[in-house]
Amino acid sequence: AELLAEFEATISRNDRIEPRDWMPDGYRKTLVRQVAQHAHSEIIGMQPEGNWIGRAPSLRRKAILLAKVQDEAGHGLYLYSACETLGVSRGQLTEMLIEGRQKYSSIFNYPTLSYADVGTIGWLVDGAAICNQVPLCRTSFGPYGRAMIRICKEESFHQRQGYELLMTMMRGTDEQRAMVQESVNRFWWPALMMFGPPDDESPNSAQSMAWGIKRNTNDDLRQRFVDMSMPQAEALGVTFPDPDLRWNEERQAHDFGQPDWDEFMQVVKGNGPCNTQRIAHRRAAHEDGAWVREAATAYAAHQVSLEGA
Amino acid sequence: AELLAEFEATISRNDRIEPRDWMPDGYRKTLVRQVAQHAHSEIIGMQPEGNWIGRAPSLRRKAILLAKVQDEAGHGLYLYSACETLGVSRGQLTEMLIEGRQKYSSIFNYPTLSYADVGTIGWLVDGAAICNQVPLCRTSFGPYGRAMIRICKEESFHQRQGYELLMTMMRGTDEQRAMVQESVNRFWWPALMMFGPPDDESPNSAQSMAWGIKRNTNDDLRQRFVDMSMPQAEALGVTFPDPDLRWNEERQAHDFGQPDWDEFMQVVKGNGPCNTQRIAHRRAAHEDGAWVREAATAYAAHQVSLEGA
Amino acid sequence: AADLGTYCLMLADDALIASQRLSEWCSRAPDLEDDIALSNIALDLLGQARLLLARAAAADPSLVPALPEGSPVPAEDALAFFRDAGEFRNVRLVELDNGDFAVTIVKLLLHSSARIAIFEQLVDSRDHVLSAVAAKGIKELTYHRDYAGRWFLTLARGTEESRRRIDAALGQVSPLQAEMFATHAVEARVAAAGVGVDPATVADAVAVVLAQVFALSGVDQPTKAPLAAVQGRQGRDGMHTEALSRIVGEMQVVARAHPMGQW
C-alpha cells in the first residue's frame, strides 16, 4: 500500500516510473502489451515500405527509403529494449508476435501497391503515428518515454520526407499525380483507424489515461490529425475520399465521416488483406535466421570458455 | 560367342537390337551413357529457355515457348524410358545427373541473356542437335532409334519456330536486330562445339561407329551444320563471328575457324558459366519434390492394400 | 459493350495470371509428368486468356492501352503487357505465390472448380464468342480439376508430411475463395443481360463438389474467414495483393522495353 501510494504520487507529479521502481502488476502488463505492440508495429512496418526498396525509381529515393526502413528497425530495437527492462526478452516477444498472441498496428495489414504509397505512408501513416506518439514522450514509464522522444524526432523527419516525395510527384506527370491521389484514397481511412475505435467503444482507455500511459483520447487525436492534414492536402493538391469532410466554423474544427469500423474489426481479427502475409514473412525471417543466431551463441560460449581457460 | 556373332550380324544388317536381345556389356554401357546423357540434356535444356517463359514479350510467343519446353520434358521422358529398357531407372539416372556422375550437353551451360536467345537456341542449337540426331534415328538400339524419330520430328518443328522468331525480330526495330545479332554471336561457337572435339581427339567415336550407335564423325557433322546454316544466316541478315568463314569453291563447302577448345574443356570439366547453377536448379527441384513423390508412393501402396483386402 | 469488355477482362485476367503462376513450375515440378501436366494447364489457360482478351478488345476498344503510333503490338498483347497492375481485374486467389506443390494444387482445385461452374452457364451466353470459349474451356478445365483433385486426394491420404502440407495449404488459400463468388456490379449487369454469369449463383454447386473432394480425402472443410476487401474493393476492382505488381513486372519487362517491337 505504501508502494502503491508512492507509485501514484510519482504518476500524479508527472514524474517517470523507472524499471527498478515498484509498479502495480496491471501497470506492468499494460505497458508490456503497449510497448511490445509498438515495437512489433515498427518491425512489421518495415515490410510494406520495404516492398518498394528494390524498385525505387531514383537512387536518391532508394537511399532515403532504405535509411527510413532501417530507422524502423532501430525503433523496434529501442522499444524491445524498453520492454526488456520490464522483464520480457526480445525472443519471447518475437514468439508472441509470430504466434499471433500480440498485435501490431493494423495499418500494416494493408498492401502497398505503388511507389506513391511510400510517400503516403510517410505523410499520413507516420503523421498519424506522430499524433499518437508525441503525447507518449511524456508517458509515465521512463524507458518508454525516452525511446519515444528519439523515435518521434525521426518520425517527423520521415513524415517530411514522405510529404516531399508526394509533392515532387505532384509536380511530375499526370500519371504520377493520379498515382498519388489513388494512394491517398486507399490510405486515408486506414490512417484514421490508427487512432483506434471511437472513445465510447474503447474499453482500455480510461485506465491507461489514469496511469499516465496514455495521454489523450482516440477521438481527440483523430480530430487533431484531420485538422492538421487538411491544409497539407490542399497544398499538395489532393483530396480525401470523404464527402462529409468540411470545415465547421462553429467548432473551429473539421467535421468528417467515420471509417468502416467493420473492415477495421476484420483486420484486427486477422482477416485483413495482408495479416497472414506479414506474419508469414516475419516468421520466415525468424526461422531462416535461427541457425545464424545459434551459431553466434555457440561461438560466444566457446570464446568465454577459452578466456576462462 | 554365338550370341556375339548374332549381335554382330544384326548390326551389320543395319537391323535393330531390342531390349530382350543379348548385347555385349560395352555396348550396353555405352548406350546407357549416351541415352542418359541425351535425356539429361533435354531436362537441363529446359532451364535456359524456361528462364524466359515468364518474360515472353507476346502471348503467342509465350504459348510457343511453353509448349516447346514442355516438349523437351517429353523428350526427356521417352529417353529415360529407353534407358529403363537397359535396366537403369529414372531415379538412378537423376541421382547420377545431380551428383555430376553423368553429363549433359555443354551448350546448356551457357546463359540465356535476352529473348533473342530463345530464337537462336531454336535455330542454331536445335539445328545442331538435329544434325547430330537425325543419323541416330537409324541407330542400332531399337527403343533409342524409335525415340529419336519422334524427337527429331519435334526438333525440326522447334527449329523452324526459332528461326521464325528471329526472322520476325529482324523485321522489327533496330534494337531487336541488334539483339538478334548479339545472341547469334554468343551462340555460334558453342553451337559448333556441340559436335564434340575434332575427330583426331575424339577417343570413343570409332567403337561407337562400329557398333552402329554413332553414324557420322564429329567433323563431318560440323561441316554439314556450317554449310546448312550459312544460307539461313544470309536470309536472316545476320553474320557469324568467324573471320575465317567463307565458301571454298574447290571443296564445295565452307571453310571455317575452330571454336575455343580450351573454353570447351573448361565447360566440360564443370567450370562453365552455368554448370553449377543448372545442377543446383535440378537438384532443388528433385529435393523439393521428394515429399510429393513419397506421398504418391504411399498413397498407391495404400490403394493396393485396400484392393487386396 | 463496355460491361462486356470489362467482363471479358475479368475472365481473361484470371486465366492469364493463373497461367503465369503455373508456368513458374516449368523445370521445377516434383516429377516430369507433373512438369508436363502443369505446363499443359498453363497453356490451356493462356489460350483462354488470349481469346477473352481479343473479345474484350473487340467489345470495348477503349480498354486497349494506347501505344506509340505505328506500333505493331496486337490488342491481346497491349492488354496483357501494357496495363498496370491496378488495371488487372483478376481475383486475388490466382496471384498468390505458388508456395509448395500443395498450395499450387489447392489453388488449382478451388479455381478450376469455380471456373468450370461459371463456364457451364456461360455456354448459354448470348455472346457467341463467350459461348464458344466456354464450350471449349469446359473440357480443359475438367482435366485441370481432375488433376488437382487427384493430387489433393493423394497428398491428403499420402504421408504425414503431405497431409500436414495439404492442411496448411488449404488454410492459406481458402480465405481467398469467397472472392470468386462475390458478385461485382459488372457481373450482375452482364448476367442480367444474358451475356455473362453471376458467380454467386454457382457458389453452392461448387461447394457441393468440393465437399465431396474433402470428404473423400478425409479433410475438414476450411473455416477461415475470407480475406477482407479494402474499402469494399477486391481484385475485380483492381485492388490486389502486393504479389501482383511483381508478377506483372516480370511478365511485361521485355514487351514494355520494346513498344514498337515485333515478336
Added chain:
Amino acid sequence: AADLGTYCLMLADDALIASQRLSEWCSRAPDLEDDIALSNIALDLLGQARLLLARAAAADPSLVPALPEGSPVPAEDALAFFRDAGEFRNVRLVELDNGDFAVTIVKLLLHSSARIAIFEQLVDSRDHVLSAVAAKGIKELTYHRDYAGRWFLTLARGTEESRRRIDAALGQVSPLQAEMFATHAVEARVAAAGVGVDPATVADAVAVVLAQVFALSGVDQPTKAPLAAVQGRQGRDGMHTEALSRIVGEMQVVARAHPMGQW
C-alpha cells in the same frame, strides 16, 4: 575520357548491384542488428555508386542513355535505370543470388576485401573525384569487411550446421573471385594513365588478407576453378549471369514506366 567514364561505370556497377542484392535482406535478416548492418552496408555502397555514376556521366556524357526530350531524370538515374543488363559493367560475383546468410557473408567478404585494396591505391588517382570517392570509401569498406570477417569467423567456429553452410558458401562463391582481379583492357589503360587501378596488382595482397581470415577460422583455402568466361568475355564486358537481367528488371520497373517522371 571515354576510358575514365567506362572505368567509373565498372566501379559504380559493382557497388550498385551489390547494394541492390544486400537490400533484399531488409526485413529478412537473422536478427535486427544484422538487418540494420546490412542496410547500412547497402546504403554505403549505394552512396559510392551514385558518386561514381555521376563521375562517369561527367567524364563521358555519351555513356548516358538518351531519354525523351525534357525528361527530368538526372544522369545518375539514367545510368542506373535506363541501361540494359548487357550494358552493366559489374563483375559477376555481385549478381549472385543472396542465398543463405553464409553466402551473403562470403560474397561480402570477398568483394569488400578486393574493393578496399583497389580503393587504397585509388586514393592516389590523378582524378580528384575518384581519389575523394576512394578516400571516403575506404572507411566504409573497412567496416563492411570487418562485419563480414567477424561473421565468417563466427559461422566457421559456431555450430556444425553453420560450418557446413560456410563451407558450402565458399564453394559456391569462390569460383567468381578470380574475375575481380582479371585486368580488363580499360583498367589497364586507366592504370597506365595514373587514373585507375589494375586489379591484378592487388590480387596477392588480398589473398594474404583472406588467408589470415581462413586460417583464423580454420577453413581451408577454396580450390575450385574460376567460372569460365564466354568467348573471353566476363562481367566487365557486359557478359553476365542469368541473374542480372532479373535484378535489373526489378530495379528499373518503376523508373522505366515513367521516363518523364519526377521523384
